[in-house]
Amino acid sequence: MNLAATKLAPAARWGHAVFNPQRVALIGASSKSGKLGNLVMHNLVNGFRGELYPIHPSETEILGHRAYPTLRDVAEPMDLALVAVPTGAVLDAIKDCAEAGARSAVILSGGFAEVGEDGRALQDQVSATARAGGVRLIGPNCFGVINAHAGLNASIGIGLPTPGAVSLFTQSGAYGMAAFSRSKAEGIGFAKVIAPGNKADLDETEIVTYLGNDPDTRVVAMLLESIGDGAAFVDAVSAVSALKPVIVLKTGRNKTAQRAAASHTAALADDYRITAAALRQAGVRLVEDGLTLLDLAAALACQPPLRGERVAIVTNSGGTGVELTDLLEDEGLTVPQLSPALQTKIRPSLPAHGSAANPIDVTTDWPRFAQMYGDAVSALMASDEVDAVVPVLLQRSALMPEIAARIVAEHDGARAAGNAKPIHVCWVGPQGSEENRQRLLAAGIPCHPWTARTADVLAKSRARPVHAAPSVGSTLPKPAAADADGWLDPETTFRLLTAAGVTFAPWRIASGASVVDAAAEVGFPCVVKAIRPDLVHKSEAGAVTVGITDGAQARATVCDFETRLGPGPVMVQRQLPTGLELVIGAQRDPRFGPAMLFGLGGIWIEALDDVAVRIAPFTEQEAASMFDDLRGRALLDGVRGRPPVDRTALARLLAALSQWIARAPWLSELDLNPIIAIGSSLSAVDARLKVAQAANVGLER
Ligand code: ADP
Ligand code: MG
16 A cells, blocks of 8 residues: 555545445425426436435325425434525525434535625534534535546436546536536546535535545546645645646636735735645646636546657648647647658558658548548557647548557457557547448547647656655744834845845945955955845846946945934845846745745746746755746756856755745745845845744744
């Protein structure tokens, strides 16, 4: 048993009660059509094979099932009680559940925390009652739950999805319904569907752990509006993603909650970036829309993840092949030219004017399509030159059943031989070709509509390496803050960060006439910067003077600062030659812990908005992956005659700082901007560090 499996160990009793109940009660069942309690009753009757107990104050029989006035009137304890009564009657219903020994309840009714303070208070009462009575809750205000394998539709959905391998956790009920329609139209099979609603009790953390343990669930798809306990969720999802793909759509990406930006890091490391970093490092695949969530889940349920970046395309339209190549390359994948040996293998079945280079163009010689597609797919599946095969089926090729049959045969043959190379079809079929598409889907071969969707889903199916967080040493002592907000003075900041592994341009603190000696010590040309309480953006305040070439100029600069900014010390620094200005920042996130940011810095940082975010601590490998996140990463390779930045040294610095930050739970914000990179040298010239005030020391991971 591996570590992840151990973490998942205690099988949730509530999960069995909710998804595989023997006895289900529907509180609020009704025989009147149009009522919620009637719709849910129909859903239950259509498929559920256990005992069903409709609860209604006066009716004695509903849809052929004996009805009871209250749950207390039923002798047997319920595994699952569904609550579909008006808001005001929910608390009593839950009291009945507690009294009658129900093991779980799903509250479909709304009118709770989602409507305001009064609703929240009522919800708190409901959850307290459930907790006291040992009843685990889903909801309130939710779509319900489905176990397609058990025929259980305990939801307000419009039908039972086809059984399959995808489990969907959705904070949007509409996607619960979409599970049904996608399963019918696209053949996507579902295991469990669960909508947690307001999450008064069971939340994403417990539910994802259950799905991780569930053998019917081979892919977990989650639409998350909110994450309660970030650290707990990250731990749970890390364990699950080590066993099966976890795909997350986190909605609410816009920067509505932009913090007052006292540091560049606070301005750029917004909530979504931090959440995304935490989830990616936990092995989650992130998507940005619901259709992709379901399509990627479906693809990963039937095809192995893409391991590598080399894609082979087989098409009967050269133009589409080129278009798909462009789109795949936009996603960071490649369509490499095949070796002469492999081309020689493929060419004999192609017409003279076809291309075996990749994209493989079988041209319009349609009577021989099946053989050409089939032979090419076969050769590509067997070769180690590509990591995925994408047949493009367009118009005439989509209409020919023998092509679909050959692709299915090649696919099945490869799988039988233990070959785990994914096949995804790019489908541009005309009316009348649906039967062939269904045939491919039934064989477990995804058919993505058109080129862009193919490139998108294939790229997102890529397995991303997960680097476990390194262990770090003991907690570092908290330095005394310099001001009321917690900012340290520059000298303390520079000393601390030097101990953490940062190299600064040579510097001295001086005041008055001592600046002359200080300047001589750091060397010319030098930079003189004023140090004053509350002086945040120094250059904007005219508090940075560069290009000082002798002691007299240094002295004059100090006098100028004293006139304009009042008396106070200065920092004298050696002036570095022009280099690439980088930023490293950190800030403690209340949900996920210390978030670190790396990007292209200097004065354009906010405008460029080109940063990578990770949760600390992380390894050098993880740090190196941050470079690929930057749009401007080519700058690291050296442009316009500049030497390339030493990526190894930079990754080492990022990792070292991340591990230092993980040992400094008192650190609330850090800005190193800029770090000037000149070839292999990385020197910081400006740093700000804020310690958390006693009351709000951030959480430690
Ligand atoms: P602030 O960010 O508070 O305005 P900085 O100390 O970062 O002040 O200085 C502003 C800019 O001046 C830096 O982004 C950098 O371009 C330049 N600069 C500052 N110190 C040095 C130095 N020692 N060598 C070279 N350039 C420097
Ligand atoms: Mg600065």
